Every structure is written in structure tokens, then in C-alpha cells.
Amino acid sequence: MTKAWILSVGPSKKQWVNPAMKSSKRKRLALHLDQQIEGTVYTDQTTLQRYSTDKSIYQVVPQMVVSPASMEDLTTIVSTARDENLSVTARGGGSGTAGAALGEGIVIHLPRNGFLGNIVDFSTGAGKDYITVEAGVYHDTIQTFLKKEGYYLPADPSSSPLCQIGGNIATKASGPHGFSHGSIDRFLQDIEYISARGEHIDSARPKSIPPTLRAALTQLQEKVRADKATVSLLKKRRNFKTASGYNLFALMAELQPEKILAQLFAGSVGSLGLITRATLRVEPYTPEKAALLLYFTDLHALSLATQEAIAAEVTAIEVISQATIRLLKRRKGAGSDELHNGHLLFIECEGPMRQARLAQLKEKLRKSPNLLVPPQEAQTEEELAKLWKIRKQILPVLLRPGAGMKALSIVNDVGVPPQHLAHFIEDIETFFRKKGLETVIYGHAGNGNLHLRPLINIKETDLKERIQAIADGVYEIVFRYKGTITAEHAMGRLRTPYLEREWGSSIYRHMKRVKDIFDPDNILNPEAMFGRGAITDKMRHDLFEPVQK
Template sequence: MDERLQQLAAQLDGALHFDWLHKALYATDASVYRKTPLAVAFPKTVSDIKKLIKFAADEGASLIPRTAGTSLAGQCVGDGIVVDVSKHFTQIISVDEKARTVKVQPGVVRDELNTFLEPYGLFFGPNTSTSNRCMIGGMVGNNSSGTTSIKYGVTRDKVLALKTVLSNGEEVSFSAISEATLKQKCATETLEGAIYTMLYSELSSETTRAEIQAQFPKPEIHRRNTGYAVDALLDTEVFGTTETPLNLCNLLCGSEGTLAFTTEITLQLDVLPPRERAIVAAHYHTLEACLDDVNHVMQHPLFTCEMMDDVILDCTKHNKKFEPYRFFVEGAPKALLLLELRADTAAALLPQIAALQATLNDTAQSYAAPVLTGKEIDMAMELRKAGLGLLGNMVGDQKAVACIEDTAVALPDLPSYIREFSTIMEKYDQKAVYYAHAGAGELHLRPILNLKSDEGVELFRNITTDVAQLTKKYRGSFSGEHGDGIVRAEFLEMQIGTENFELLRRIKNCFDPNNIYNPGKITDAWPMDKSLRTDYQEQEISTKLSFDDSKGILRLAEKCNGSGDCRKSEHAGGMMCPSYQATKNEKDTTRARANMLREVLTQNDRNNKFDSEALKEVFDLCIGCKACASECPSNVDMATAKSEFLYQYRKTHKASKADLLVAKSTHYNKLGS
């Protein structure tokens, strides 16, 4: 296979790597999973992507599309060729100011797109906690939402057109089409024609449509990534009674790269929101009181309605960067609601604030509700954004695990749903972490588990199964915005019923009969409790420096949960990570160093565990600035780890002449002056 990969590499304009270093770095994303890929590709052109598709078809391999790799459900993990488009597919192609649209390649960073659009008075609404490094291609693959979905909708609502490459190499553009155009496409002898023919045949059945409407999540739940969104195709002129044209972008959005390879995206934009804003930060003594208030506060014109519990708030006490951001927290709340209001003028904002405060006073559930303005708002929202990463700062083997963290239910169901959820947690003697887009009915609920133990892995499956059944009871969405991936895909049949699930399998088979695109996700799912990144036997590792605050150097590396904060660019503010900002290579991120350190310390069979050229390479461009010690939400201090590595590495390898010259540079400078 190496010879054939070398031949493929020679054909590409971009790069293809199949060395251990790159395969190890791309074996994980921000989930709990680890699968070693066959290779890692960095295509430069659509032609490169077509060559990769042909290679996969000829060799029985697969392709795993990837941008920033911040997915929480294992979407970017697989044993095929990981295709990273974040390096070269990064162009903002055009803006149509009048139509309020923009065309981009999938590797454009969400926040950088909005910086570009600001002079036009426009922006792309969906706003995830990873917005300073997540990319539009990944947002389309996941149907991402974020804090603003209650006002601006989800990514699926914004995707107008997609340029794609199908599994047979056909280049096809998907966009809104009329019923007449649909019939023309069905008449063509192409894979595109076969796809439209299959969908038209399947969804023309009244029985099929009724089954979809009965089993899929309630339509009022706008955060919904339950398999392929066939329910979104029904309310059109082709299959329903509306004049809405059929657009298969609704199906592709949220499909996690399993149906087609996207190369260009056309997005609908919104006018910039009103500039004057305020946040009312409602404090609660109990989680139940907080959730009971959600329905009441949502009667106001909120732009965001976000919840944090005391577990996340307590994490911020130990973080150098985010502890000062707690300035507005009064007492010891069990939960907070951050309620954002906006208006064109400060005068227009005041009555909105007063009305919201009156509602909070009437319900009498909260005990404090300070009003934040100006930079205070940014600090509060940054505190909330850091939540997922901060959870990785839990020292030791017990971690807040993403498995049931993406459930969404209708707002009227939220209080009773959470009460039943709490009963499940009590059954397993669990203290869960509650982190929520409460206004959208979505709760990021995380059990705290030790996945290194058999008991922890068993709980991982049992808790996920019970919550999947509970979500089905309320006709909720088991995946609101984080995707199905590996962790939730095997529960899809339970969620939507066997008949609907078989329909999804037929759709996958029609688009991708050879299962080239991202296998193991959505249909024919891999087991959710296998291929974990903690599947290794630990050994005692002696160090010169003390890593007691992390319970050892291995657990320091394990603190990295893959959230990718170190991939933010120089435009995002902060210092982390300067080497990545210079090279834009994954191997030069803090995440890569932590991942490789974990890989080497657990996989290296040499007497000196630190004797690794791959580890030396990822540490090579680390300048020891220690930005990771403060800016990384998990405080993954790779500068100190590098010092330990070099000390241990030099036990086996003597210092080079270049190292000695630098070490004695002061002496030689004096001689030369």
C-alpha cells in the first residue's frame, strides 16, 4: 500500500503524508475516539479531490473530510484517508451585497468571514463556541448552531448552494430547483439524476412521508441533526403544499461528509445586529428554578439565552485567563442564564431590560440579575464560550464526557425532560455537567466518567442508551448541533424507527454505493464504546520536573480534549499558538504536541519513553512562550512539557552542534565583537 500511496502523492498538486507522525496527529478530533488513518491528504485543487476519490474507489479505501477537527462526536475519525481542506481551500470567492450572499470554500474560518463581511453591513449568523477557528465546511457538515440560533437560525437555514464532488467523481452543484427542473434532472443518466430519481420515488409515497412526520423530532425543535434531514425536504412544492422549491442542500447539511465532498458553499447572510446590547445575568439557587424560567424569558426578543451550571463556573476559578471574567457572579449560583437584548439605540434598549427584569421579578425564581454592558458582555460570553474546553481542565482520569451532551427538546418539555434526566443520573450515581443553549431547548449534559476503566466504559454506553430512550420519549433530537458521528449514530434507528432508518441507508447507498465517504457515521455505525483514545495500558513515567498538579506528565497531555483553541489565527487575538499562526500546519499546534506526547508515552516501546523523532519534530517550533498555560482552557502547558522532553531526549541523543552554538551564543558574540 505504501508504494501505491507514493504514486498517489506524486499525482497531487497538494500533499499526501502517510508517516506515523501525521497519522497519529489525525487519529483524533475533539471527541473521545481514536482511529489511525491510512494517510492524510492536503488537496490544493478539485482535481486533487477527484484523484483521491478514484484512489479510494480503486483500493477499497475511504475518505474522511476534515477542516479544523473540532468535532465532538468522532465525525473526523476514521481508518481511511483524512482529507484536510483547512490548508488550501480557504478563499472567500465573492460577495453579492444586494442579494446578501457570499460564496466561500470550506476552509474559511467563521469569525474571519464575518470580519471580512463587516464593511458590507452583513454577517453569517450561526455562532459556535469554536467560532474563532471552526470553518464553514465543518459547520455545514454538522449543521452547526451556536448561541444565536434562536434569532438567526442554524447553518441549514443559511446554505443556498453547494458545489460538490460525488462518489463517482461527478462535479455537481446543488441548489433550489423547481418541480419541472427536478423532472429534467431525473431524466439524465448520471449519478446526480439517479439521486434525484431515488429521492422523488421514495418521498412521493404518502406512507413514507407520514412515517417521517410521525417519527422524526418535533418540527418546532430547530436544532436537529438526526441522521439525514429528509423531513426538511417534505415541506416543498414537490412533496408538500407550499411554494418552497426543493433544495438538496437541506439534506447535505448535517450529513457529516458521508454523501458528497463539498468544495464551495453559498450562504445567505443577515444584516448586522443592532449595536446597542445588554445582558441580564440571572442567578439561580437551583437548576430546576433556572429551567423553569426559560419559557418565561423566551417571551422577550432575546438574541441569546445561554445557561451555565456551577461545575463550569467552578472550573473558571482555576484558569488564569478566565478567573477575572467571573466579576459579575454573585454568591454561589447553581446555574446562570445569560439573556442578551439588543436595540438600535441605548434609549430603545432600556424598556426591553426593564420588561425582562419585571418578568424575572414576577417569576421570583432568580436571586440576582445584574445587567452587563460594553466589554462586560464580551467577558461573560467568552466565559460561556470557554465552557467546553474548561471541562477538560478536570485533573485526573475522571472527565466530563461528550455522549449525551447534544440533546434538544421542545421548550415546554424542557423542565420535565431535565427532571427525568436527573433521575437517570441519580440512578448511575452521577453528577452531570449542565451547559446549555437553553432558549433552543438544547442541553449539553455531560456525565463525569473514567473511560480508562471497564466500569466507566460500561457506564458510557448505559447512560447514553437510557438518555437516547428518554429523548425519543419526548420526540426530541438526540443530536442538536454536534452531529451523530460515532457516539450517537448507532442510536439513530431507535430515534427515528426502522423504516426511516432503512430509508437513510438507501439514500447513503444511492449517493455513495462503494461507501467511500466517511464510513461508520450515520448509517452502518461503528460501536460507540470502541476505539477510544484511552485504550492503552499505562506505565510509570519518571520525570525530572514535577507534574504533580496534573498527576503526571501523561495526564498533562490527556488534559487536551482537542477543542482546538490553539488553531485560532493571528486575527483572533491572544498569543496561542504562534507556531501554528506562522505555518498553518496542524503539527505545530499545542493540540498536536499534546496528542503526540500522549501517543509516544503510551505507544513507544523504547527504554527511554521520550526517545522519539516524531515528538521532537512537533516540539521543534514551540518557542516556549507559555501562552498555552494561560489561553488554553485546559491549561495544557506544552512549554514545560517541552523542557522535560528535551532533558529526557538528550539522555539518548547528544546535543547537536547548532544547539551548542546557540547555548554558547553569548560567549561567541563577545569573541566576535
């Protein structure tokens, strides 16, 4: 994909614009905008269709696509949208699965390495190692640059070749090493953005923050801290991996208003402002890694092994369910003959103590009566890559699950406290078995973050009802274990109806107050954070078209 970072514009809560805007009005608006900016405006159907979908189950055709060439262009777009009672939705690389980056109106794209596609600064010293990047820089580009300098950004989503840093921040991205290093908010230092009023605000320059915004954030912090129920729940979930709703944990920390502002953008899915630049803390790259691969016949034994690995302070703990392993073996993909018919646990450790830690862990785990085969070890980069390749075998199954089938992203990013992992997987497998669905289950066992991908026959006439029932049923189980609707992929129209159920009415009201402070007219991505509609609204048309065998 040669496009970079995207914004789409749709209707605001004040006056929703008819999605089928008259061609004459669209042409007049496009001509007006084209005359006001340096960039280019497109209204051809090929371009509009291209930006009507992402990796989600949704399709929303925009009114026009704009390629800006300057910060002034972005300000003009926001001002025009506000004057025309339109809303603005920020889109990154289009790799999201929750439909947060789709909207009716203007979609803005940036060419790779073009406007907002640059690494601005990199500095190290005295434990202050930072990189400043523009929103459209692809994650892989950042990691390649940093590794040449001996550093890396530990928040490393698996979709790194497809996603941009602006989108990573907006979704509170994490990845396999989020267990030990945390999500991207842990590394976010400062943010620059265009506000709903068209202001250019930089958290590193406190004077750029309007006094009214600063005062509102201070007042919000006081209200949140005075709410005993809110404080209690936030403290309980402080170390729990979640990317649902706004990052209210920032209000519990001893931070200045400008730092609170930056932290609130982590997981905001473009609903607070249009990110243009960010400064992130980076860490020295550690090439010394080692790993263990284990197969268990019993989920509870796997769960106990996970707790042992957590105590051993390892770097990553990945899980693939036994049913998923059987599916991979049945597909006979590359290396599938080396898989064993059990629940897979992959444990990685890094640093000078890696071998000693893994040796101690191996000694404890090899005595488990539920261990299917002796643990496999990886001490070299080649051996490690071979083990990680097993995890990557899942992708072909998701892309090509079989004739008439699709591995739809419906409940693909749930999370529960890791001590409940075994019972949760058992309940989920029972639920899908009763639905007659084969399901791919894998994820980050160390923090209880699982990706669930049921294989669905899209030729079923009741597809929408089945999708709604799957979401309702899975989230009911998630809530039973005090879990989250999204651990690292963030919000979007796929999840908005379940947000209040997860957090409760008190915190939900505080989150809505955050939105009101930053965007009182609700012009920024209004359907990404809050919503009550069915998750099956605006589904992709190709899900209902005949499937070629």
C-alpha cells in the same frame, strides 16, 4: 492548527480493508497516488498519528495523508479509493466530538488560506445578501470579513476559531444564537461537491446534476410525502432543533430538486459528497445588544422564565446548572467570586427594541420568589462581554477537570422540547448522582439544547462499560421527553446506534434511501451516519494510559 479541511479514506461496505495494511501495499498505493496528483502524499508515523484523533474519544490511524492542490486531485482521490475498494470520509478542522471525521485510509489536509481556503464572492442588494466560500475557510475568517462589510453569518458555533465552513455545513452547526436565527441550513443556498462517482456537481447549475440523481430525489420526495407516519413526525418536529440523521425536512418544503440536494448536505457529515464550495445567505450585523443575567433557586422557575423570554422574542437564552456554578466557584477561576449559587439564565436581546423588551421582561421576572438576587443588566459591549465571560469559564474546567479526571464527550449535545427543560435537567442530575459523577450542564435553553459533560475518573478499570452505560441511560431519558441525540453537533460513531430509536423505523429507512441515492457503494464516510456497534469501539489509547498527577 495550520491544517485546514481533511478527508480520510477507509474501507467500503463491499470489501473492508484490514486497518493494518501491509507496508509494501501502502507504499505502492501512496507512490501511485503521488504520481497521479499535483499534491503530496505522506506516510510518516508523525503525520498519521496527528490525524488519527479529533476532539472525540476515538482514535483511528489513517494509512496516509494527502495534500491536494486542485479539484482534479480530489476527483483522482475519490476514483482511486473506489477502484481500491476504499471509503472516503470528509474532515473539517478536527473540532468534532462524535468521531465523524476519522477513518482508516487516506486523510487529506489543506494548508490554511490555501487550496479550498478562499472567500470567492460577496454580494448584497435587494434583500439578497450572499457570500460564496470554499470549504476550507475557517468560520472566524468569514465572520471577520463580513463584519468589516457590516454583515455576519448568524449560525455562529462556539468553536468558530477551530472549525471550517465545510464542517459547519456537514454538522448542521448552530451556536448560542441558533435560538433566534436557526441552524446553518437556514442560510445555505447552494452547494458544490465531488460525488462518490467523482463528478463535480453544483446545485446552482442544475444542468450539472445528473438526470438519474434528479429523478431519484423527486421519487424520494414523493415517497416521503406519501408516508403518513413520516409526514406526521416531521411536521411535529419542524421547529425542533435537531441535527440527527439526514435533513429530511427539506423534502417537506416546496423546493426544486437542486435546492433539496443542497439542504440534504446540512448535517450529512460527509456521507453524501465532498463539499468544495457553498453559497450562504448573510444578514446585516446588529451591534446594538443588551442582556439580563438571572439566578434561580428552582429549575421550574428558570423554565418559566425561559418561556417568558421566548415569548419576548429575544436573541439568545443560555443556561448553566446550579451544580456547574458550584463547581466553577470551587475552582476559583477568574471572576468566579462574582457568581451566585443558583441556576444561571442569560438572556440577550438585539436591535432598536432591545432595551424596551428587556425592561418588560425584567419587570415580569423580578417578582419571582425563586429569584436568588436582583437581575443583572448589560447595556454596553464591555458589560455584555463580562456576562458572556461567565459562560467561557466552563472551558478551563472541561480541559482540566482534575487529576485523573476527564470531561469526556459522550452525551454532550442532547436536546429536548424547551418546555420540558426543568424536568429533564432534574432527571439527568438524578441519573448522574446515582452514578457518583459530577457533571457540567450548560447550553441553549431557548431551544432545549444542552451540553452534558460528566467528569470521569479514567483510571477506572471498567471505563468502557461506564461510558456505554452513561450513553444508554442518558438517551433513555432523552427519548422519554421526545428529544434528540444531537441538536447541533451532528452524527458520528458516538451516536449512530441510537439514530433509529430516535426517529423510528420508517424515517430511518428513508434516511438509508438518501444514502443509497448519493452513495450506492457506501464509500463516503460509512461509519458516520449508520451503525450498530458499541460506541466504545476504537477509543483513544491515551484514555487508558496512567494519568500524571
